[in-house]
Amino acid sequence: xxxxxxxxxxxxxxxxxxxxxxxxxxxxxxxxxxxxxxxxxxxxxxxxxxxxxxxxxxxxxxxxxxxxxxxxxxxxxxxxxxxxxxxxxxxxxxxxxxxxxxxxxxxxxxxxxxxxxxxxxxxxxxxxxxxxxxxxxxxxxxxxxxxxxxxxxxxxxxxxxxxxxxxxxxxxxxxxxxxxxxxxxxxxxxxxxxxxxxxxxxxxxxxxxxxxxxxxxxxxxxxxxxxxxxxxxxxxxxxxxxxxxxxxxxxxxxxxxxxxxxxxxxxxxxxxxxxxxxxxxxxxxxxxxxxxxxxxxxxxxxxxxxxxxxxxxxxxxxxxxxxxxxxxxxxxxxxxxxxxxxxxxxxxxxxxxxxxxxxxxxxxxxxxxxxxxxxxxxxxxxxxxxxxxxxxxxxxxxxxxxxxxxxxxxxxxxxxxxxxxxxxxxxxxxxxxxxxxxxxxxxxxx
Numbered sequence: 338x339x340x341x342x343x344x345x346x347x348x349x350x351x352x353x354x355x356x357x358x359x360x361x362x363x364x365x366x367x368x369x370x371x372x373x374x375x376x377x378x379x380x381x382x383x384x385x386x387x388x389x390x391x392x393x394x395x396x397x398x399x400x401x402x403x404x405x406x407x408x409x410x411x412x413x414x415x416x417x418x419x420x421x422x423x424x425x426x427x428x429x430x431x432x433x434x435x436x437x438x439x440x441x442x443x444x445x446x447x448x449x450x451x452x453x454x455x456x457x458x459x460x461x462x463x464x465x466x467x468x469x470x471x472x473x474x475x476x477x478x479x480x481x482x483x484x485x486x487x488x489x490x491x492x493x494x495x496x497x498x499x500x501x502x503x504x505x506x507x508x509x510x511x512x513x514x515x516x517x518x519x520x521x522x523x524x525x526x527x528x529x530x531x532x533x534x535x536x537x538x539x540x541x542x543x544x545x546x547x548x549x550x551x552x553x554x555x556x557x558x559x560x561x562x563x564x565x566x567x568x569x570x571x572x573x574x575x576x577x578x579x580x581x582x583x584x585x586x587x588x589x590x591x592x593x594x595x596x597x598x599x600x601x602x603x604x605x606x607x608x609x610x611x612x613x614x615x616x617x618x619x620x621x622x623x624x625x626x627x628x629x630x631x632x633x634x635x636x637x638x639x640x641x642x643x644x645x646x647x648x649x650x651x652x653x654x655x656x657x658x659x660x661x662x663x664x665x666x667x668x669x670x671x672x673x674x675x676x677x678x679x680x681x682x683x684x685x686x687x688x689x690x691x692x693x694x695x696x697x698x699x700x701x702x703x704x705x706x707x708x709x710x711x712x713x714x715x716x717x718x719x720x721x722x723x724x725x726x727x728x729x730x731x732x733x734x735x736x737x738x739x740x741x742x743x744x745x746x747x748x749x750x751x752x753x754x755x756x757x758x759x760x761x762x763x764x765x766x767x768x769x770x771x772x773x774x775x776x777x778x779x780x781x782x783x
Contacts, residue, residue, distance in 0.1 A: 367619065369423035371396065371453065375486070381417070388404065391618075415760035415762050424612045432509060437462045440454050441511070441551075446468040447477055455489065487697050490692075514548075520566040552629070559633070592609070610625075663723060669682060678698050697712060711780055724752065
């Protein structure tokens with residue numbers, strides 16, 4: 338891997354053991370995977386992962402793995418585990434998150450940190466995942482949906498516009514800031530090319546703006562977690578020290594470095610955390626957690642927001658729920674044209690915002706008939722519906738279903754939830770003789 342003078346000199350200046358660092362980043366990168374506690378039982382997922390090379394210290398459900406075929410396992414389709422670079426698990430795993438928190442993931446795509454936040458919320462509170470790139474919102478939403486998270490909203494906005502809507506609204510905010518990506522050099526050659534094109538200086542104004550806007554959106558008593566996947570002090574400790582100098586209403590939150598096996602921050606900012614590839618089993622990450630002074634403000638629940646879009650099509654959604662489900666959906670059913678979503682009762686009026694998902698996507702009404710969505714299927718449990726069929730992961734019916742084929746299985750007429758080891762994969766509709774495959778196109782194996 339080619340190294341560059343500015344990068345090399347900076348590492349030599351901040352690390353006495355720089356030779357060990359440079360040797361480490363020439364080694365193969367490490368692969369990580371997280372078991373999703375919302376889904377399958379722990380042991381089943383661990384068995385599916387197969388041989389692993391140990392647990393990840395900073396996340397209790399994280400493992401290093403070598404199984405190249407794990408992404409093709411049906412349990413992966415069902416959201417029972419998530420493949421993620423080990424270091425990237427640090428911010429959402431370490432930040433204190435309570436079940437009823439309202440949490441913003443400000444730069445969320447592709448969704449690894451959002452899914453981990455969703456796990457920790459346990460379908461209580463609210464996860465608001467935002468990304469400024471519209472094209473990146475689709476994979477972001479899909480990853481959240483595959484994880485079985487119900488209490489979410491996906492926005493496609495810049496931070497300055499968000500702060501005008503969400504003033505002192507969030508309990509926790511994750512700012513996984515755009516950065517020069519030095520921590521990804523040995524994993525992704527594109528990271529080196531991007532660094533050569535822009536370098537750290539390009540990102541510093543963006544990082545400062547994101548933190549300042551996040552401060553406006555945070556409640557008293559709340560916390561901001563600021564993270565990057567770069568080693569550069571200018572984008573890490575100096576950003577944090579500058580922020581604290583300009584925001585006397587914030588104070589450091591001290592991370593227990595020893596308990597999770599990470600290093601302390603540099604230039605005297607011991608409360609920050611770092612992952613170095615020559616010291617820890619990860620690619621490189623920086624984390625600082627900052628607390629806003631004051632007492633925590635309880636979240637305001639708006640059970641009936643008169644400004645939420647209503648539609649006569651709600652009747653068709655409720656008819657489907659009554660006929661097919663044994664589960665009460667909590668929130669406000671709203672429509673975007675013919676598509677029904679379940680908006681959290683915590684959400685304020687979002688008129689004028691670029692909404693990618695105002696909540697869990699329930700389905701669409703066509704010709705006065707409701708067609709349930711893939712996201713609804715994955716969010717449910719096998720026992721939440723009146724008709725469900727479950728197969729083992731190696732059953733031929735699971736292979737056929739994930740390939741988009743119909744199943745020659747007699748079943749009662751109507752909608753059925755197809756599951757693998759009791760974990761939902763998607764919908765099928767029976768005519769009494771066979772089950773027509775209703776798996777969403779983007780979820781079918783190629």
